[in-house]
Amino acid sequence: xxxxxxxxxxxxxxxxxxxxxxxxxxxxxxxxxxxxxxxxxxxxxxxxxxxxxxxxxxxxxxxxxxxxxxxxxxxxxxxxxxxxxxxxxxxxxxxxxxxxxxxxxxxxxxxxxxxxxxxxxxxxxxxxxxxxxxxxxxxxxxxxxxxxxxxxxxxxxxxxxxxxxxxxxxxxxxxxxxxxxxxx
Amino acid sequence: xxxxxxxxxxxxxxxxxxxxxxxxxxxxxxxxxxxxxxxxxxxxxxxxxxxxxxxxxxxxxxxxxxxxxxxxxxxxxxxxxxxxxxxxxxxxxxxxxxxxxxxxxxxxxxxxxxxxxxxxxxxxxxxxxxxxxxxxxxxxxxxxxxxxxxxxxxxxxxxxxxx
Numbered sequence: 001x002x003x004x005x006x007x008x009x010x011x012x013x014x015x016x017x018x019x020x021x022x023x024x025x026x027x028x029x030x031x032x033x034x035x036x037x038x039x040x041x042x043x044x045x046x047x048x049x050x051x052x053x054x055x056x057x058x059x060x061x062x063x064x065x066x067x068x069x070x071x072x073x074x075x076x077x078x079x080x081x082x083x084x085x086x087x088x089x090x091x092x093x094x095x096x097x098x099x100x101x102x103x104x105x106x107x108x109x110x111x112x113x114x115x116x117x118x119x120x121x122x123x124x125x126x127x128x129x130x131x132x133x134x135x136x137x138x139x140x141x142x143x144x145x146x147x148x149x150x151x152x153x154x155x156x157x158x159x160x161x162x163x164x165x166x167x168x169x170x171x172x173x174x175x176x177x178x179x180x181x182x183x184x
Numbered sequence: 185x186x187x188x189x190x191x192x193x194x195x196x197x198x199x200x201x202x203x204x205x206x207x208x209x210x211x212x213x214x215x216x217x218x219x220x221x222x223x224x225x226x227x228x229x230x231x232x233x234x235x236x237x238x239x240x241x242x243x244x245x246x247x248x249x250x251x252x253x254x255x256x257x258x259x260x261x262x263x264x265x266x267x268x269x270x271x272x273x274x275x276x277x278x279x280x281x282x283x284x285x286x287x288x289x290x291x292x293x294x295x296x297x298x299x300x301x302x303x304x305x306x307x308x309x310x311x312x313x314x315x316x317x318x319x320x321x322x323x324x325x326x327x328x329x330x331x332x333x334x335x336x337x338x339x340x341x342x343x344x345x346x347x
Contacts, residue, residue, distance in 0.1 A: 122319040181316040
């Protein structure tokens with residue numbers, strides 16, 4: 001098919017160049033120089049609308065063909081993919097979303113959680129409380145780089161430090177002790 | 185003999201590549217270790233937390249050698265970028281973990297990050313920290329095989345003893 005396309009091309013090219021020359025010279029004085037005309041040479045075969053510039057014979061067989069010459073060799077589908085083939089590809093197990101079977105109910109709060117992951121609700125609860133404790137620590141430390149050289153203990157409303165918390169730094173939280181934070 | 189080097193395939197390679205390069209990876213891990221020693225419980229991407237865990241535990245083992253040890257002090261100086269944490273490491277963490285033979289950290293997976301990347305996150309904490317405990321799933325429920333067998337054995341013993 002490619003050979004058939006090629007043989008009329010030099011003659012076509014010559015003819016079109018002569019027509020183009022006539023156009024440029026006088027028949028259409030509105031377009032002069034190298035400006036693009038409203039119409040260009042149109043080809044019925046699959047080829048670029050604008051022919052490449054007239055190359056010399058010495059450059060006919062140049063090394064790597066430019067993109068304009070190699071447009072003839074691009075990959076394109078030969079025939080329509082049937083719906084059966086399409087369905088086989090789209091519904092192949094590797095393209096479907098896998099079903100997760102490792103979802104459980106958290107025994108504390110009743111929300112859903114994955115078996116190997118912490119419960120999101122319980123973790124958010126603990127995270128909020130640690131954030132408030134860290135705010136208190138920040139207030140106590142004052143500035144940056146004041147990490148204490150003693151342990152820390154956290155006491156809630158109405159709690160006294162025991163004899164185990166002898167030399168420790170005490171952080172007060174002005175609320176009732178939450179049920180899930182057991183005092184040691 | 186290796187006839188071909190498959191450079192793009194990484195089957196079986198165990199070492200992680202974090203950050204922009206080896207130096208950047210060490211800087212990242214150093215920042216994480218400093219944060220862990222300061223705050224005692226941090227959230228980080230799971231891979232980074234996993235890498236950092238080994239380094240943190242080795243640092244505590246070095247700290248257990250004592251304040252006067254030259255190598256321990258050099259390690260602590262390199263790994264902790266905030267120098268007031270060196271005091272905390274030797275005076276608070278080393279005595280706290282003196283009776284324990286190993287495993288000073290606990291790492292648990294959290295639900296994926298809320299941002300657009302949905303990264304796998306982990307929370308890593310030093311054991312014995314003063315904060316409220318993370319609500320961990322109990323692995324020793326009644327339904328495990330061992331517990332069911334023990335329950336059956338106990339019932340058998342009671343039936344043998346009762347009549």
